[in-house]
Amino acid sequence: MYSRKSIICVFLSFLLSVSSACSEEILELSQDFVESYKNRITIEGQFLVDASHARPNDPSEDGDLHAAVRSPVIGLLAVAEIQNAKDTPDAVSVMSNAVGDENGLSFTGVWRIWPEHGGDRQHIQVGGPGQKWTGPGPTNPPHVFEVHPLTKLGNVSLLGNLHLIDGYQYKNPDDAFQRYEAAHFEIEPLANDRVRLHMRMVGYNYVEFLMRLSKRFHRDPDGEFVAAGIYDLNGELLVRDLRVGFVKGSALDEKQQALEVGQCLHMVGIPRVDLALVSWRLNHRNDAQYPNVLNWSLPYEIIGVGVFDEPLRECGED
Secondary structure, X not given: OOOHHHHHHHHHHXXXXXXXXXXXXXXXXXXXXXXXXXXOOEEEEEEEEEEEOOOOOOOOOOOOEEEEEEOOOOOOOEXXXXXOHHHOHXXXXXXXXXXXXXXOEEEEEEEEEOOOOOOOEEEEOOOOOOOOOOOOOOOOOOOOEEEEEEEEEOOEEOHHHOOOOOOOOOEOHHHHHHHHHHOOEEEEEEOOOEEEEEEOOOOOOOEEEEEEXXXXXXXXXXXXXXXXXXXXXXXXXXXXXXXXXXXXXXXXHHHHOOOOOOEEEEEXXXXXXXHHHHHHHHHOOOOOOOOOHHHOOOOEEEEEEEEOOOOOEEOOOO
């Protein structure tokens, strides 16, 4: 009999290549980092900009501006992305002018751990900015950590950039959430209060879907998490219970605050690893009530980055 793990691997091999689908990204983090950011939507600090695109991607490709960055608050090779970068040429210039500046650049943005690219690589968090990537693709170093989207760069606010990307074809929710739900994930506790996360490539950024509010928790300083059901564009249930985050001050956050339980929002989001679930699984790894909890499927959540101009409405079923 085939294991679930092997079946997923074979299935993904047909969609991608064997090396991309079944090779493993290993991310090693401090448990302090997990606990510090598990209920935070954003991260802030200073980063060094090693390389930056000269201009944003075409909107058909996503409209982002990418830069390779390193920061002591991250401790990993990372990529910072400005959403809808054409809207803020000042921010593009700030990023470009910061390349190679040893003083670094202040930033705030959504932290994002996600296995977007394939490859057998280890990413080990260090106590500092780490070493500059000198290999090919200077703006796209091997990474599983992003600051995406940026919400502030230097003195330039980017909250207004969190809106729909005109000209971009969003990922289909049926395909995207099926992929998220089936993705491989393993948690490996280490000595010295560190943890390894074993992941395989998932990708599928910028997914369009209907979110049905199930429960509110509380407002946090940088936004709000809610519990929600995820539906496709025809109103069919895809995921019964998922955490969805909203960045404080964004248009989407303003709109979602008017939602009542049972109402839906037509929105766009990006997936990331849910560190709150990683923490919970670590804390319950010796609990007989949750067998094999460290090898359960990918713990993920969605961060909202755009909303459609439609009225709030009832959808789904109780």
